[in-house]
Amino acid sequence: MQDFYKRIIQPLGQDRYSAWTMLVMAIAVLISLPVLTVLSGIFRDTGAIWQHLAATVLATYITNSLGLMVGVGLGVVLIGTGTAWLVTMCRFPGRWMFEWGLLLPLAAPAYILAYTYTELLEFYGPVQTSLRGWFGWQSVQDYWFPDIRSLWGAIALLTLTLYPYVYLLVRTAFLSQSASTLEACRMLGCGPWQSFLIVALPLARPAIMAGLSLALMETLNDYGTVQYFAVDTFTTGIYRTWFGMGEQQAASQLSAFLLLFILALVLLERGARGQAQYYQTAPHRQPLAAYSLRGWRAIAAQLACFLPIGLGLLFPGAILLQMTLENWSQTFNEEFWGFAYNSLLLALLTAGIAVAIALLMAYGLRLQPNLGMRLATQVAAMGYAVPGSVIAVGILVPVGGLDNAIDAWMRSTWGISSGLLLSGTIAALVFAYLVRFLAVSFSTIDASLTKIKPSLDDAARSLGHSPLSTLVRIHAPLMGRGLLTAVTLGFCGCDEGITRHPHYSPL
Known part of the structure; x- marks a missing residue:
């Protein structure tokens, strides 16, 4: 003391x-x-409830939560950092639209995407129904189709809605980096990939970790998506223990365990950073010299930026818009x-x-x-x-x-x-x-x-x-x-x- x-x-x-x-x-x-x-x-003492949870479902909660964190963490960092670099440091047709368009999936709750993609990709949905009609299949034994209502499905949908956290913060970091630093890297013979990996990416580490921590906390907090996909995590366990079993203290202990887990991750990253600093030693008012992309490289950049927007907002948004128009009078009421x-x-x-x-x-x-x-x-x-x-x-x-x-x-x-x-x-x-x-x-x-x-x-x-x-x-x-x-x-x-x-x- x-x-x-x-x-x-x-x-x-x-x-x-x-x-x-x-x-x-x-x-x-x-x-x-x-x-x-x-x-x-x-x-506080919860009696046999905590022992029951530890013996039955606690290992599942930990495994699924860790799986979600690893999958979503890798997804949001790859998509968010990659697209931020493309729209900041590269020039290709349509770049100005992707600059703000890549933020839009942040407005789409993951559980809404879960409902939409389930209706599309389940056995009774239009995709599998069309496949069975085209190829003459009769049942699921005749073909294989990925199960959207699974851990991998939850990872994919949460990644599509949470990557803008990393994208926005990392893009801001890239815009704030000194042009002279990147130009010095080029003068030393570094190409685009080397400049990105050796200079720009390490300098953007605080922004990447800030966006990643937000995405991971949102992942652990999510209830609608994992509950709909029947993926048991700490959040579903908290709701189930609190409202299903009526054990408020045991649910609070699960929440406390989750908080301590988050705190440990934050402290681990801070410790791994050590004494490293990320200050900019030169002004960044000079515009950044961008790489001009043409041909197949421009097409690849457009596709890499369009896919997160299309899968995370445009495609499910079009389906929801159709449903809204079909029920206009019931939707837009007082x-x-x-x-x-x-x-x-x-x-x-x-x-x-x-x-x-x-x-x-x-x-x-x-x-x-x-x-x-x-x-x-x-x-x-x-x-x-x-x-x-x-x-x-x-x-x-x-x-x-x-x-x-x-x-x-x-x-x-x-x-x-x-x-x-x-x-x-x-x-x-x-x-x-x-x-x-x-x-x-x-x-x-x-x-x-x-x-x-x-x-x-x-x-x-x-x-x-x-x-x-x-x-x-x-x-x-x-x-x-x-x-x-x-x-x-x-x-x-x-x-x-x-x-x-x-x-x-x-x-």
């Missing part, structure tokens, strides 16, 4: 930025409250426009607040990167890996307790009831989304800050600037692309999260 105080608590009050540090710590503790509520359940307004309001409000909080936390971590600050910010950003219903309970318990305490005080003091001041308003919902999606903004902004040399902070301090003035007048302009990316990802994430669960309606 004494060692914990010396390493974490004591440094917080001794640094030169104590006020800023304590503000960041207070915000981190507030955002972490639902996560800490879930983590506290790991120490209730639909109410849902659309609520979704837009919540997404805009939450995205703006999340970026502001993430900027304060990331800059506070930059000012005082001790163990306490790192731990606080990482725990605050772990809500992205927690199922939405678990976060809801983690919020309703303390917020409901605060509402009841205020109501009891008002009754005893003034003889009136205050009702539900927090848990019955939009404030609790916005707070839930902040807990859920803060990691999106924090990872993006933190990746942008790592590319700014600390010497700029020292120069600002020597000229008499305060930390806030340094952040507003120096760092924020240099992080323009990163801030815009954080707002975009936060808005898309919040808007998608509103309909993440297949049985959930906004507000």
Whole structure:
């Protein structure tokens, strides 16, 4: 306990930025409250329930979750990084359309794609029905067809919807890289592949890892896709234990185990990075010299960029559009426009607040990167890996307790009831989304800050600037692309999260 105080608590009050540090710590503790509520359940006795889970399904949850993480991780890194390099450093017909088009699949929930592709590729779907008609097959014994409702199907659909996290962050990193660095690489005889592998890719590592961590947390949090495909993961196990078996404590322990798993991965990557730094030592205002692609290379680049968009949005979107037009009067009713307004309001409000909080936390971590600050910010950003219903309970318990305490005080003091001041308003919902999606903004902004040399902070301090003035007048302009990316990802994430669960309606 004494060692914990010396390493974490004591440094917080001794640094030169104590006020800023304590503000960041207070915000981190507030955002972490639902996560800490879930983590506290790991120490409670659940009797034979946990032993039953460990003996029957826990190994399956771990195996399937690891399989999803490995498959989706490889997929999003390959697609996101590859397409980001193509549209940033190569010139080919249609490139300007792919620059923004590759972001569009982020707006398509994976479970919607699961429903669509299942209807297309199942035994009763039009694809297999047409094959049987063309070749005269009678049953599944006459031919082989891949099963979409499997672990590999879930990996494919989650990859198609989550690769934009990596694409957007890595493209921002490529655009921010110094043109002189790449030109020096070319002058030394490096070709396009060598420039990419030796220079550009290592410099983009923070952005790649930030996008990858977001995609993996979203993968572990997904419920609709894996539940529909009958792939048992930690998330389905949490829902099943909580709502099926009625064991809230055991479900909280599964959530805590999942959170510790995520925290271990983050710390492992930080440790593997070691003392490596990724600062840009030259200005990047000079336009990047692009590679001109012609012939079959241009066609290959177009195909590589079109396939993720086509499979992740255009093809299933066309099917959904057809279904929408066939049921126009039932779809675009008054209730639909109410849902659309609520979704837009919540997404805009939450995205703006999340970026502001993430900027304060990331800059506070930059000012005082001790163990306490790192731990606080990482725990605050772990809500992205927690199922939405678990976060809801983690919020309703303390917020409901605060509402009841205020109501009891008002009754005893003034003889009136205050009702539900927090848990019955939009404030609790916005707070839930902040807990859920803060990691999106924090990872993006933190990746942008790592590319700014600390010497700029020292120069600002020597000229008499305060930390806030340094952040507003120096760092924020240099992080323009990163801030815009954080707002975009936060808005898309919040808007998608509103309909993440297949049985959930906004507000």
